[in-house]
Amino acid sequence: GQNIDQPTEMTATEGAIVQINCTYQTSGFNGLFWYQQHAGEAPTFLSYNVLDGLEEKGRFSSFLSRSKGYSYLLLKELQMKDSASYLCAAGWGGKLIFGQGTELSVKP
Amino acid sequence: GAVVSQHPSWVICKSGTSVKIECRSLDFQATTMFWYRQFPKQSLMLMATSNEGSKATYEQGVEKDKFLINHASLTLSTLTVTSAHPEDSSFYICSARDRASGGAYEQFFGPGTRLTVL
Numbered sequence: 767g768q769n770i771d772q773p774t775e776m777t778a779t780e781g782a783i784v785q786i787n788c789t790y791q792t793s794g795f796n797g798l799f800w801y802q803q804h805a806g807e808a809p810t811f812l813s814y815n816v817l818d819g820l821e822e823k824g825r826f827s828s829f830l831s832r833s834k835g836y837s838y839l840l841l842k843e844l845q846m847k848d849s850a851s852y853l854c855a856a857g858w859g860g861k862l863i864f865g866q867g868t869e870l871s872v873k874p
Numbered sequence: 875g876a877v878v879s880q881h882p883s884w885v886i887c888k889s890g891t892s893v894k895i896e897c898r899s900l901d902f903q904a905t906t907m908f909w910y911r912q913f914p915k916q917s918l919m920l921m922a923t924s925n926e927g928s929k930a931t932y933e934q935g936v937e938k939d940k941f942l943i944n945h946a947s948l949t950l951s952t953l954t955v956t957s958a959h960p961e962d963s964s965f966y967i968c969s970a971r972d973r974a975s976g977g978a979y980e981q982f983f984g985p986g987t988r989l990t991v992l
Contacts, residue, residue, distance in 0.1 A: 796979055797979050797982070799976075799979070801983075806986075806988070806992050807967070807985065807986065808967050808983040808985045808986045809918070809967075810885055810983075811980065811982075812930060814979075815978060851920070853917060857979035860906075860923070861908070861920060861923060862908075862920070862981055863920070864917045864918045864919075865917060866917045867916075867917045868917065869915075
């Protein structure tokens with residue numbers, strides 16, 4: 767099976783940069799997704815990496831190293847509205863397998 | 875584009891009754907839809923994969939006779955929680971994969987259904 771690991775919670779200051787790490791098992795891997803989820807709402811798509819390297823999209827960037835089974839989501843110029851849960855998900859066997867999510871709290 | 879709706883958005887029912895949740899892809903055809911359950915402060919747990927016109931594939935530990943899934947068309951899948959009990963109270967989320975995306979893994983999520991069983 768697939769085992770996704772990410773920190774349970776993180777705290778950062780408004781305006782700062784935060785990096786959320788995610789590790790996964792490499793066998794049968796088919797791409798890495800990052801989703802943002804606010805409490806009581808459905809996940810919204812942030813990024814998708816299938817090749818090694820950094821994908822930048824505005825304030826959010828995502829990095830993938832397939833050989834290391836490692837990804838991170840980088841959030842710059844943090845805003846209060848970025849307080850949410852960030853879910854790492856690996857494509858595997860035609861499905862998405864989600865990590866437990868990282869609860870990010872942005873403080874003034 | 876790529877909008878998925880769910881109905882109802884929330885439901886409260888008595889223990890022992892059945893509840894049906896609908897998931898619709900509004901502007902695309904979805905050959906595959908997924909049903910997830912999410913308990914508070916936890917991540918999404920895949921319950922089953924639903925393919926149009928065939929039986930759903932359930933994840934280990936999910937009772938197929940309790941969680942009935944029907945994917946009768948390319949835009950609609952339903953999840954029926956039969957004989958619901960308080961421990962079934964959860965946030966149920968569906969997602970759909972665009973038929974036109976080929977082998978792409980991206981899923982579009984519905985807004986979720988909050989089920990509370992009294």
